[in-house]
Amino acid sequence: MADGRTGAGISRGNLPPLELHVPEPRYRPGDAVDYSYLAIPEAGKQPRPDETCPAAETFPLCDDLIRVLDEDHRAVGPWNPRLDAETLRRMLRAMALTRAFDDRMYRAQRQGKTSFYMKCTGEEATSVASAFALASDDMVFPSYRQQGILIARGYPLVEMVNQIYSNRADVLKGRQLPIMYSARDYGFFSISGNLATQYPQAVGWAMASAIKGDTRIATSYIGEGSSAEGDFHSALMFAAVYNAPVVLNIVNNQWAISSFSGFAGAERSTFAARAIGYGIAGLRVDGNDALAVYAAMRWAANRARANGGPTLIEHFTYRAEGHSTSDDPSAYRSAREREEWPLGDPVMRLKRHLVALGEWSVEQHEAMDRELVEEVKTATKEAEKNGILGHGMHHPFHTMFEDVFEELPWHLQEQAEQAIRERRVKWPDWKE
Numbered sequence: 001m002a003d004g005r006t007g008a009g010i011s012r013g014n015l016p017p018l019e020l021h022v023p024e025p026r027y028r029p030g031d032a033v034d035y036s037y038l039a040i041p042e043a044g045k046q047p048r049p050d051e052t053c054p055a056a057e058t059f060p061l062c063d064d065l066i067r068v069l070d071e072d073h074r075a076v077g078p079w080n081p082r083l084d085a086e087t088l089r090r091m092l093r094a095m096a097l098t099r100a101f102d103d104r105m106y107r108a109q110r111q112g113k114t115s116f117y118m119k120c121t122g123e124e125a126t127s128v129a130s131a132f133a134l135a136s137d138d139m140v141f142p143s144y145r146q147q148g149i150l151i152a153r154g155y156p157l158v159e160m161v162n163q164i165y166s167n168r169a170d171v172l173k174g175r176q177l178p179i180m181y182s183a184r185d186y187g188f189f190s191i192s193g194n195l196a197t198q199y200p201q202a203v204g205w206a207m208a209s210a211i212k213g214d215t216r217i218a219t220s221y222i223g224e225g226s227s228a229e230g231d232f233h234s235a236l237m238f239a240a241v242y243n244a245p246v247v248l249n250i251v252n253n254q255w256a257i258s259s260f261s262g263f264a265g266a267e268r269s270t271f272a273a274r275a276i277g278y279g280i281a282g283l284r285v286d287g288n289d290a291l292a293v294y295a296a297m298r299w300a301a302n303r304a305r306a307n308g309g310p311t312l313i314e315h316f317t318y319r320a321e322g323h324s325t326s327d328d329p330s331a332y333r334s335a336r337e338r339e340e341w342p343l344g345d346p347v348m349r350l351k352r353h354l355v356a357l358g359e360w361s362v363e364q365h366e367a368m369d370r371e372l373v374e375e376v377k378t379a380t381k382e383a384e385k386n387g388i389l390g391h392g393m394h395h396p397f398h399t400m401f402e403d404v405f406e407e408l409p410w411h412l413q414e415q416a417e418q419a420i421r422e423r424r425v426k427w428p429d430w431k432e
């Protein structure tokens with residue numbers, strides 16, 4: 001055309017037409033998997049700067065991977081937290097209990113006892129080991145895959161199951177999706193399904209703690225997919241500007257339901273490297289190495305507590321199972337990804353470390369696993385007495401209208417009466 005227009009747009013001489021890049025995961029169902037593109041450095045080789053160093057000293061670590069457990073299951077290098085054997089065994093137990101709990105609750109969903117469940121298989125170290133590195137009253141703003149923190153803090157399993165079953169003993173009265181716990185006495189903020197909201201809340205809480213002259217710090221956990229939300233950036237900006245005493249964790253399990261991490265920017269840089277732009281400390285850690293996770297969190301918590309400022313920690317890991325009970329990962333990713341995953345299994349790695357130290361044995365581990373299965377079973381049986389999905393043993397119907405207003409306004413009063421009336425018509429035999 002005379003004005004230089006073409007069918008596709010405006011052409012300028014020999015310039016190529018503009019195009020966008022749409023990320024595509026490396027592997028799809030049935031594909032062979034090759035992880036040789038991943039840079040996995042030797043354990044123990046990463047420098048450990050002073051906890052109150054200028055943030056810039058951590059920047060090389062944003063592109064590295066802090067690792068403590070080596071190929072021979074020994075703990076090596078400056079990040080070795082040198083935990084005593086008893087603490088290591090407690091940590092191992094909490095991780096194995098988290099897994100046993102997940103397995104049983106997954107089956108409970110398949111049996112129709114609850115509508116929904118989410119496992120954290122393969123990611124137990126990111127929550128359990130980091131919880132061990134915090135003070136018990138530090139405030140946690142978790143997402144839905146940090147059940148390991150509640151378990152590490154000793155929250156009763158039976159309360160977790162009551163919540164999952166939305167039964168009459170559910171302390172949240174059936175008002176939250178199963179697994180969206182809330183435990184004020186355990187410093188565990190109510191889980192919200194709205195991704196990344198946890199970050200600004202954690203930063204705000206941390207700022208309030210500082211304003212009050214308190215010594216408690218805040219921490220939060222979101223997935224790598226959630227880091228694409230605007231809330232992520234607002235939170236980092238506030239944390240950086242006010243030097244808030246907060247530790248912000250990104251659990252990079254490489255998948256956000258069926259979207260791979262490339263859609264959150266993983267093809268461009270690491271997630272830890274987001275810290276560099278904000279001028280705050282950043283650490284990238286082997287998320288399947290419980291000792292490295294512990295050490296990174298302890299470093300960041302000490303830094304925050306000493307007014308050294310916020311830290312962004314990326315836990316590099318892999319979501320070994322489906323996103324939730326509503327998901328089928330075989331539809332969008334290769335099953336070989338899990339099999340070939342080079343950072344191993346966090347429970348097995350810690351177990352082998354303890355065995356190598358002579359502080360644990362295969363027999364002890366098997367006995368512990370059997371014990372944990374029983375412990376979870378006892379808790380579920382106890383919770384089942386309070387009801388399961390569909391048995392009607394939930395909180396009385398009218399309670400859904402309570403606890404928001406001190407006095408129920410007339411329009412809600414009317415709605416409540418109407419709801420109860422309609423229910424009597426629909427289910428005349430229903431007893432409340």
Ligand SMILES: Cc1ncc(C[n+]2csc(CCOP(=O)(O)OP(=O)(O)O)c2C)c(N)n1
Nearest residue numbers: 145193194195223224225226253255256257
């Ligand atoms: C604001 C918002 N957007 C979308 C969703 C739907 N959603 C729930 S979980 C999820 C994936 C999150 O992935 P990631 O942050 O990587 O965490 P992961 O599930 O891998 O632990 C999405 C998109 C949501 N709950 N909230």
Ligand SMILES: [Mg+2]
Nearest residue numbers: 223224255256
């Ligand atoms: Mg993810």
